[in-house]
Amino acid sequence: MPSKPEKDAVTGVETTGHEWDGIKELNNPLPAWWVWTFYACIAFSVLWFLLFPAIPFGPSATTGLTGNTARERVANEIAEAASARAGINQRIVEADLDTIRGDPDLFTYALTGGEILFGDNCAPCHGVGGAGQLNYPVLADDAWLWGGSLDAIQQTILYGVRNAEYELDARFSLMPNFGTDQLLSGDEIDQVANYVVTLSGRAPADAELADAGAGIFAEQCASCHGPGGEGMAALGAPNLTDAIWLYGGDVGDIRQQIWNPQHGVMPGFVDRLAPEDIKMVSLYVHSLGGGQ
Ligand code: HEC
Ligand code: HEC
Numbered sequence: 001m002p003s004k005p006e007k008d009a010v011t012g013v014e015t016t017g018h019e020w021d022g023i024k025e026l027n028n029p030l031p032a033w034w035v036w037t038f039y040a041c042i043a044f045s046v047l048w049f050l051l052f053p054a055i056p057f058g059p060s061a062t063t064g065l066t067g068n069t070a071r072e073r074v075a076n077e078i079a080e081a082a083s084a085r086a087g088i089n090q091r092i093v094e095a096d097l098d099t100i101r102g103d104p105d106l107f108t109y110a111l112t113g114g115e116i117l118f119g120d121n122c123a124p125c126h127g128v129g130g131a132g133q134l135n136y137p138v139l140a141d142d143a144w145l146w147g148g149s150l151d152a153i154q155q156t157i158l159y160g161v162r163n164a165e166y167e168l169d170a171r172f173s174l175m176p177n178f179g180t181d182q183l184l185s186g187d188e189i190d191q192v193a194n195y196v197v198t199l200s201g202r203a204p205a206d207a208e209l210a211d212a213g214a215g216i217f218a219e220q221c222a223s224c225h226g227p228g229g230e231g232m233a234a235l236g237a238p239n240l241t242d243a244i245w246l247y248g249g250d251v252g253d254i255r256q257q258i259w260n261p262q263h264g265v266m267p268g269f270v271d272r273l274a275p276e277d278i279k280m281v282s283l284y285v286h287s288l289g290g291g292q
Pocket of ligand 1: 125126139266
């Protein structure tokens with residue numbers, strides 16, 4: 001190390017003392033613009049740290065003097081949107097279902113909201129647009145287990161079907177377990193299952209069995225499903241004469257349902273959705289095509 005830095009003969013600038021193949025490295029100062037930009041960045045970061053949330057700290061972060069966070073801004077925007085909707089939501093809460101249906105503004109608003117609520121809360125079971133799937137009824141047709149009037153639909157949505165949570169308020173009925181409780185023999189169940197196939201105008205797998213099943217149906221099944229199998233909304237007993245099957249329409253599916261019925265369960269939404277939401281989703285379901 002030379003005690004005094006060597007100066008380059010041509011430029012007069014100090015060298016760093018590094019030299020390669022006769023080329024010396026000059027020790028030029030950094031350009032002033034660069035140095036000031038650097039200081040400005042440091043100043044900016046200090047200022048930012050003081051004013052805004054900056055350093056992660058446990059589950060949150062240092063808050064800064066302004067306390068301004070993106071999360072809070074979103075919360076404010078949501079609150080603003082909610083208060084903008086509060087007026088119309090209140091009108092929905094106060095109006096009865098038919099009044100809402102007769103008011104174009106309210107009705108359009110309810111259907112739009114109802115569609116979103118349906119997608120979030122109901123579509124996992126009932127399918128998009130109420131298309132239904134095996135074990136979950138179609139809501140877009142005019143075959144109803146429990147009734148398709150606005151009030152009947154709302155009642156089903158409020159308290160659900162066969163759930164323990166709203167026991168007394170929930171829709172309730174139980175098809176007997178004819179097989180597992182040995183109310184009918186296996187042969188009798190074969191007979192009545194074949195008979196049920198004929199109710200929807202189809203040829204049974206075995207006509208003799210079907211004939212023998214007619215009497216059993218009248219005795220054991222007609223009290224709920226009606227003498228001709230047309231169903232009974234008060235008991236949620238499906239119409240067996242249409243081509244719409246909750247649990248499948250093959251003779252094997254029907255046999256299975258008689259042997260050990262599914263007893264389908266639907267949750268109630270009275271504590272899960274706001275009163276205006278229940279009304280909106282009821283109107284939406286009613287509008288899907290099958291409302292009575
Ligand atoms: C966990 C699955 C599930 C969810 C979620 C669900 N349902 Fe259901 N729902 C069912 C089942 C199962 C039935 C049929 C029960 C029975 O009677 O056997 C049913 C029946 C119904 C019925 C009666 C249909 C008829 O033919 O009478 C309506 C109306 C209905 N649901 C609407 C809704 C709406 C609206 C939502 C959302 C707010 C919803 N359901 C959420 C499972 C569900
Ligand atoms: C106490 C009333 C009751 C009686 C009695 C009854 N059922 Fe049912 N049945 C129901 C109900 C309610 C449902 C639908 C709900 C469930 O089980 O989830 C149903 C569903 C069915 C289904 C399924 C329909 C579908 O859409 O998939 C078939 C098939 C059926 N019953 C046949 C019979 C036959 C056959 C008998 C007589 C041996 C019988 N039921 C007796 C109430 C009854």
